[in-house]
Amino acid sequence: MDSSSHQFNPRRTSDKAHTILCIDDESANLKVLSSIFRDHYTVILTKNAEQGYQKALEIIPDLILLDVVMPDENGFELIKKIKASHALAHIPVIFITGLHGEDDEAKGLKLGACDYIHKPFSHSIIFARVNTHLEIVRQRKLLEKFANFDSLTELPNRRKWQTDSHAVWQNAMINQQKINIGVVDVDHFKKYNDFYGHVKGDIVLRKISNAVKRALYQYDGCIYRCGGEEFYFYFPENTQILNEDVLATCQQAVNDLAIPHQTSPVQPYLTISIGAVNHQPCPNSQLLEVIDAADRLLYQAKHNGRNRYAYGNYSI
Numbered sequence: 001m002d003s004s005s006h007q008f009n010p011r012r013t014s015d016k017a018h019t020i021l022c023i024d025d026e027s028a029n030l031k032v033l034s035s036i037f038r039d040h041y042t043v044i045l046t047k048n049a050e051q052g053y054q055k056a057l058e059i060i061p062d063l064i065l066l067d068v069v070m071p072d073e074n075g076f077e078l079i080k081k082i083k084a085s086h087a088l089a090h091i092p093v094i095f096i097t098g099l100h101g102e103d104d105e106a107k108g109l110k111l112g113a114c115d116y117i118h119k120p121f122s123h124s125i126i127f128a129r130v131n132t133h134l135e136i137v138r139q140r141k142l143l144e145k146f147a148n149f150d151s152l153t154e155l156p157n158r159r160k161w162q163t164d165s166h167a168v169w170q171n172a173m174i175n176q177q178k179i180n181i182g183v184v185d186v187d188h189f190k191k192y193n194d195f196y197g198h199v200k201g202d203i204v205l206r207k208i209s210n211a212v213k214r215a216l217y218q219y220d221g222c223i224y225r226c227g228g229e230e231f232y233f234y235f236p237e238n239t240q241i242l243n244e245d246v247l248a249t250c251q252q253a254v255n256d257l258a259i260p261h262q263t264s265p266v267q268p269y270l271t272i273s274i275g276a277v278n279h280q281p282c283p284n285s286q287l288l289e290v291i292d293a294a295d296r297l298l299y300q301a302k303h304n305g306r307n308r309y310a311y312g313n314y315s316i
């Protein structure tokens, strides 16, 4: 390895917001890698494949620098495990190795590595290459954020609901756990917009969604913006508190904001209505039917005067 300086201007990814996991059995190599990157990134060092794999699962790094020749399990075996893991497959892996053969390099790239760097390496070149891959990571994260989050409320959006709710559903089915699924809707929001204007409407939508989010988080619940002023949520069955109390907490969190709504026939402040069901997912039940049931209960809550929740069990 040469010791040429790597003190050139790092790009936007150099704010220590990223974590690099280095896996190499040679302490001297780990030391050099650490010295190259530690001023710009969080660097985690591990000395063998198993330790590296466990650490990767624990911290989910942004990039992995991986040696090939190591005792016990080599880097080629480890990358297969990484690429087969749902949690780790997306992480870019760069081989740093003394194996210079064309076949080895081709094998490493075919196994899913995004780059293959020969030892001895230039400090400035490895730094530049890692920077390039971390820039791609940064852009991928940004894209994921745009795709999965609502820009107004910063809540996860309908697309994210579709993936998360499916996972929550499957998990509840496997663990024989009941879940609560519901719909929140702001009361007389059209009247609010008409009277106060859409800009204020946007601001209060953000306040309301944040209040419900904070309330639900206490109970491991999560809320998603799935329509204009309509939000879907779930929270697991909780042995410490009645499910209906969770709904009452959400309701109260919005009432406590005391956002004036002069033209509301319900209260002189903004309120929400909630429809929610308790359900044990099973192979014969479907998420869409459960949401429909929650929606019917929401309608009931609206019909019965708003600023309330309607809750029930849903079984098939």
Ligand SMILES: Nc1nc2c(ncn2[C@@H]2O[C@H](COP(=O)(O)OP(=O)(O)OP(=O)(O)O)[C@@H](O)[C@H]2O)c(=O)[nH]1
Pocket: 152, 185, 186, 187, 188, 189, 190, 191, 193, 197, 198, 199, 200, 201, 202, 205, 227, 228, 229, 302, 306
């Ligand atoms: N400011 C703002 N308004 C929104 C947004 N999305 C939807 N809305 C408004 O939300 C209102 C929803 O109106 P309706 O569906 O008639 O429902 P509502 O007036 O809340 O009445 P109920 O639901 O029956 O209590 C409409 O005026 C939409 O324009 C948004 O992002 N910002």
